[in-house]
Amino acid sequence: MFERGQGESETLKAALRQWEFERSEPPGYERVRRRVAASRSPLERRRRTARQSLRLAAALGRAQLRVVPWLVVPLALLTATFAALVARFFSVTMGPNAAVGGFASLALFGVNLTVTTALSRIRQDAVALATPLGPSAVVLARVAAVLALDAATGLLGAAAAATWGTADVFGPILAGWLVPMAAVAGTVAFLSIWVAPWAGVVVGLAVSAVVGPSSSPLGLGPSGSLQEAITPLGVVALGLALIACAAFSAPRAVASSRDG
Numbered sequence: 001m002f003e004r005g006q007g008e009s010e011t012l013k014a015a016l017r018q019w020e021f022e023r024s025e026p027p028g029y030e031r032v033r034r035r036v037a038a039s040r041s042p043l044e045r046r047r048r049t050a051r052q053s054l055r056l057a058a059a060l061g062r063a064q065l066r067v068v069p070w071l072v073v074p075l076a077l078l079t080a081t082f083a084a085l086v087a088r089f090f091s092v093t094m095g096p097n098a099a100v101g102g103f104a105s106l107a108l109f110g111v112n113l114t115v116t117t118a119l120s121r122i123r124q125d126a127v128a129l130a131t132p133l134g135p136s137a138v139v140l141a142r143v144a145a146v147l148a149l150d151a152a153t154g155l156l157g158a159a160a161a162a163t164w165g166t167a168d169v170f171g172p173i174l175a176g177w178l179v180p181m182a183a184v185a186g187t188v189a190f191l192s193i194w195v196a197p198w199a200g201v202v203v204g205l206a207v208s209a210v211v212g213p214s215s216s217p218l219g220l221g222p223s224g225s226l227q228e229a230i231t232p233l234g235v236v237a238l239g240l241a242l243i244a245c246a247a248f249s250a251p252r253a254v255a256s257s258r259d260g
Contacts, residue, residue, distance in 0.1 A: 060141040072114045076149050079110025080157030087161040087173065096169040103161060104176035104212050107154050108184050111147070111177075112204035115185045118146045119192040119200075140247040143189050147181065154178075172213075179232045180211035186242025193246060193253045211235050 083106035091099035119142065154177060162170040187207045192200035211226045227235050 057141065057144075060137065062145075072117050072146060072149065075113045075117060076110055076153040079106055079113065080153035081160075083107045083110070083154070083177075084157040084160040084164070087158075088164045091161075091169075096172075099161070100169055100172045100176045101213050103158065103173050104180075105208065107150075107157070107177035108180060108208040108212055109205070110154070111150050111181050111184050112188055112201060112208065114146050114150055115143060115188045116192050116197045116200045116204070118142050119189055120197040135250040135253075136247045139189065139193070139250040140243070143185055143243055143247070147185055150181065151178070175232070176213040179227065180208070180235055180239070182239025182243060183211045183226075183235055184208050184239070186239050186244075186246055189246040190242060190249070193250055211239075 083103045086106050087099040087103035090102040119139070155174075158170060158173045161173060184204055184207050188200040188204040190200075191203055213227065226238075230238070
């Protein structure tokens, strides 16, 4: 008897709940809109702090140094050594201005070779295709890592040249190749990705003659140097813009090679 009464009570409660559910009205549009607007979207991600972004960029740069062809390191060391020797030879035979131009020419040629080597297989690079950050981040990190390597070896070469008798032009030697370095790297990177590595090497040599110091043996003289026309700061800005253009256009280059 008790079990029967309890069963009837549960049936009655279930019927009441069903009746209330059927009589209840659905929430209005405004109520739903406010609730959706107040809730956090699952697609939203927390913005990284500046410290986290720097750590991520450093980690990506270190990873790229392990991925790029091993030939980059000896190329950077060899060109920096020859640049120091050429600067010493020119300072003795032709004067300090020729030493600045000679060192810049060899150092920029080293940048040309190292960037071309680092990006020579970017279209077939599995890392560039598989990384969640995309080819743009890979190219940007790879160029930055290679330029950091070139800058380190170039500083050692400039220091060696200064100890061999060109200490009075140590500052101009540094500026002679550091200022146009980004412009050469950006041009070489863009052509290596979109055209072919050999095109980057050839055009990179021509760009070195245009953006390098006017005293460079490859230069076009004071009237032909781009630094005389748009100032050294303008050359640096142009180089950074070229690197950004190469990096942000890399996904299309990779996609076009994959489709082809």
